[in-house]
Amino acid sequence: MRRLRGFDYIEPKNLKEALLFLHSFGDDSAALAGGTDLLVGFRQGNHVPKYLINIKNIPELKGWELDDTGALIIGAATKISEIEFNKEIKQKWNLLSKAAHLMASPSLRNLATVGGNLCNGSPAADTALALIALGAKVEIVGVNGKRILLLQDFFIDAGKTCLARDELLTKIIIPHPSSGMEGTYLKLGIRNAMEIGIINVAVSLTFKDGDRKCKDVKIVLGPVAPTPIRATKAESLLEGSLLDEKIIEEAAILSARDVRPRYSSIRASADYRKEMVFVLVKRTLKEILDKLSRKKNIEEVYV
């Protein structure tokens, strides 16, 4: 493996400094977060910029807090392991905990950041799919100001986001979970771990008043397109309907029918991916249905 060479290292004290460096050095610089993609890329022959700007210690990118609407605001430099073990996230946004736990390995999760995972622009990114299913927004800051957009709109193409070279993703904003919200995340790989997914599915639904009528359905799939996508036809089918095995089957069929994965691929063929979309959408929805049934049974025992 090649030695790392050719870059100098800058550690800005705050966001303003970091953005000035990125803006002045332009293409000669890159932001260094966890380094788990960037440094590996250098070793594999990617272009090495003159300056690496360490953004992990910028105060504005660290930590997490709840705002007064109960929304969760996570700094982009938060490590994946911090998300995995955060009790608040585990309880209220469990789908995100699950996705974080399935990423990479414990030691890589201690280095990799959620911002880095998103800015890599991979349609398979575990945190991306989970966060889109949770309706997350992202805050982007540049020398000219800040903007907030839906995470779903952040991805433009495979490996490409709408982040300009001199901008930084600073925060991820996850709305307060509605009561009755259920969600889950499944990842399929050739191995059981350390995989970039063949198909990953994040599902989120809300059930009002203890019945099985679905609301705010989100089925997020990757990688079946250059960016993470929503299975919109399946979502429309489920919206307002009662969740049962029959409709789950239909939703899974619709999800698979709608995707057009690349014809040839390193990890899996297009046909296999389509079939696995069907299987995983069915499994995720079934998992939620089973959970609801167990809840209902417990209530019936005590009524």
Next chain:
Amino acid sequence: MNLRNIRIKVNGIDYELMVKPTETLLDILREKLNLVGTKKGCETGECGACIVLINNRSVNSCLVLAVESDGGEILTIEGLAGKDGTLHPIQKAFIEEGAIQCGYCTPGMILSAKALLDRNPDPSDIEIKEALVGNLCRCTGYIRIVKAIRAASCELRG
């Protein structure tokens, strides 16, 4: 390219070093501090042979720039045994259970195990295996490694 001054504590000893920005923590542990217990494997974060603990968290030292570890407390495999040479229960268990063949994965495995047991003193087999997903072994088939960690967790819990 500018050399940087860093201060790190490794296995309880304070060091002040001049490092290049392009040197990784793995490079300086092995080449400047002669702590060759930590191994170079894939250098892409996939094999775990380079795993050390920084501030009690396991990390792939091949992906940590030396400059970034400034101010950190690092534990390598050499720092696990007592000052009088008494082996840590995890090290003892690896030996007793026959969990070492060529030994190349062993430092990384043991430190991943330590990180697990520090956080979860009574892990299930599944939890042990999940903790080791980032550590590859080409010799043992993993069974004795899992057994050793199970034994060590019993010993540590008394």
